[in-house]
Amino acid sequence: MSFKNRDIISITDFSRKDLIELFKRTDLMLDYRKNRLNLLEGKILASAFFEPSTRTRLSFETAMKRLGGDVISFSGSEAISIAKGENLADTIRMLDSYANIIVIRHKYEGAAKLAAEIAECPVINGGDGKHHHPTQAMLDLYTIWKLFGKIDGLNYAIVGDLKYARTAASLVLGLIKFKPQKIYLISPPQLKMKPEIIDTIEKYGFEYEELNDFGDIISTIDVMYVTRIQKERFPDPMEYEKVKGSYNINLKLISKAKETLRILHPLPKIDEIDLAIDQTKFAAYFTQAAFGVPLRMALLSLIFGVKFP
Ligand code: NCD
Numbered sequence: 085m086s087f088k089n090r091d092i093i094s095i096t097d098f099s100r101k102d103l104i105e106l107f108k109r110t111d112l113m114l115d116y117r118k119n120r121l122n123l124l125e126g127k128i129l130a131s132a133f134f135e136p137s138t139r140t141r142l143s144f145e146t147a148m149k150r151l152g153g154d155v156i157s158f159s160g161s162e163a164i165s166i167a168k169g170e171n172l173a174d175t176i177r178m179l180d181s182y183a184n185i186i187v188i189r190h191k192y193e194g195a196a197k198l199a200a201e202i203a204e205c206p207v208i209n210g211g212d213g214k215h216h217h218p219t220q221a222m223l224d225l226y227t228i229w230k231l232f233g234k235i236d237g238l239n240y241a242i243v244g245d246l247k248y249a250r251t252a253a254s255l256v257l258g259l260i261k262f263k264p265q266k267i268y269l270i271s272p273p274q275l276k277m278k279p280e281i282i283d284t285i286e287k288y289g290f291e292y293e294e295l296n297d298f299g300d301i302i303s304t305i306d307v308m309y310v311t312r313i314q315k316e317r318f319p320d321p322m323e324y325e326k327v328k329g330s331y332n333i334n335l336k337l338i339s340k341a342k343e344t345l346r347i348l349h350p351l352p353k354i355d356e357i358d359l360a361i362d363q364t365k366f367a368a369y370f371t372q373a374a375f376g377v378p379l380r381m382a383l384l385s386l387i388f389g390v391k392f393p
Contacts, residue, residue: 085384091200122152130183131157143376221254226393244311246277334358
C-alpha cells in the first residue's frame with residue numbers, strides 16, 4: 085500500500101515492504117538534511133504538541149522546512165484555546181482547515197486516531213500517551229538497517245520502562261514485521277511490557293524472554309534499546325520512587341558485550357546510560373537522533389505523493 089495521503093497512527097499499519105520503501109527514500113534525503121529541496125512548496129504542516137517534545141517536534145518542523153514547506157505550531161496547551169476550554173476535536177477541525185498535514189502529540193491514548201477521524205488531511209501520531217509512537221519506531225528501524233545492513237537475524241534487548249514507554253511498544257510492533265532472532269525484554273518487575281504487546285509477539289511466534297536484568301545474555305545482544313523511566317506517566321509518585329535509577333548501562337556491563345553491539349535510545353536520557361558510554365563506539369543514539377530529519381523528510385514526501393528523484 086502506498087504512503088500517499090495516509091494517516092500514520094501505528095507502525096502496525098505498515099508492511100515490511102512499506103518500511104523498506106521509506107528507508108530507501110530516507111537514504112535519498114541524507115544529502116538534503118542541511119539543504120533545501122523544494123518538494124513541498126506551498127504546503128503547511130500544523131505541529132500540535134500538547135505534550136513536551138524536543139526531537140520529534142523539531143525534526144518534523146525542520147523536515148517540512150527543508151522540503152520547502154511551511155509550519156504552524158504550538159507546544160503545550162496553555163498557549164492555545166484548549167486553556168479556555170476548547171475541546172480537542174474543535175482544535176483539530178480548525179487545524180485541518182488551515183494546514184495540509186497535522187502532527188499531533190497528546191497524553192491521551194487514541195488522541196491521534198480521533199484526530200485522524202475528524203481531519204480530512206493526513207494526521208501523523210507524534211506520540212499518544214503510553215500507546216504508540218510510529219515515526220520513532222520507523223526511525224529506530226532505519227537506524228538499525230543502516231548500522232547493520234539488516235534488521236533480520238539480530239538479537240535485541242529492549243530495556244527500561246517497558247510498561248509506559250510508547251517507543252518500546254512501537255519498536256516491538258515494528259520488529260515483528262521483520263525476523264528478529266530473539267527479543268529480550270529487560271525491566272524492573274513493576275515495569276514489564278504491556279500484555280497486549282506480549283500477546284502480539286506470541287501470536288506471531290517470535291522468540292522472546294522477559295528478564296529483570298541482563299544476567300549472562302549481554303554477550304549475545306546485537307542491539308540494545310534503552311528507554312528512560314517515564315516519570316510523568318506514573319499514577320502514584322511513590323511508585324516512581326521505588327523504581328527510579330533501578331538500571332544503569334555502564335562500561336563494566338558493556339565490557340562483556342560483542343564489539344559490534346550498538347546502543348539505541350529515543351532520548352531524552354536521564355541516568356539510565358552512564359555518560360562514559362557516550363564516547364564509545366557502542367553509542368548510536370546521537371546518530372539515531374540525527375536520522376530524524378531525513379527520515380521525516382522521506383515520510384512527508386511520500387505522504388504528499390511527490391516523486392523523487
Ligand atoms: C520519546 C517519547 O516522547 O516517547 N521521545 C522521543 O520522541 N524521541 C521518549 C521519551 O520521552 O522517553
